[in-house]
Structures are given as structure tokens and as C-alpha cells.
Amino acid sequence: MSTLDAQLLNAHASGDKPALVTLYAKAADGADTIDAACFYLTHAYIFALELDHRDVAALHARLSKHGRV
Numbered sequence: 001m002s003t004l005d006a007q008l009l010n011a012h013a014s015g016d017k018p019a020l021v022t023l024y025a026k027a028a029d030g031a032d033t034i035d036a037a038c039f040y041l042t043h044a045y046i047f048a049l050e051l052d053h054r055d056v057a058a059l060h061a062r063l064s065k066h067g068r069v
Contacts, residue, residue: 004030020047021055028062038068 004027011019024044031037045059063069 017047017051018053020044021051021053021059025055025059034066038063038066042068 004023008020008023008027010016011023021044024040024047028037028040028044031040041059041063045056045063047053048056048059060069
């Protein structure tokens with residue numbers, strides 16, 4: 001298991017939604033395919049929406065760029 005995977009699991013277990021936004025966006029940055037990146041971005045975006053996070057617009061823009069919103 002990668003360090004990022006472990007961080008994601010820990011953030012889920014502790015309910016750390018701000019960390020989940022950051023970690024899922026980071027996972028998207030390192031994804032091998034657009035589909036994988038958009039999968040992670042969608043998760044980041046959902047958690048960001050729940051928090052009214054400062055990255056909502058940026059995440060939306062990234063998903064829109066690939067026709068995913």
C-alpha cells in the first residue's frame with residue numbers, strides 16, 4: 001500500500017474531510033489516466049462542496065475541462 005493510500009484511509013477513518021480534499025486532489029495529480037484522475041477529482045470535489053472549501057471552483061474547473069461536470 002502506498003503512503004498516499006494509507007493517508008486516505010486514515011483521513012476517512014478519522015473523518016478528516018479537509019485532508020480528504022487535499023489527498024484526493026493529490027491522487028488525481030498522480031493518476032495514470034484521465035478516468036482515474038477524474039475519479040479522484042470527483043471525490044475531492046464532493047468533500048470540498050460539503051465543506052464550502054476554498055478549492056471548490058478549482059476542482060470544478062478541472063472536472064469541467066474533461067467534460068465530467
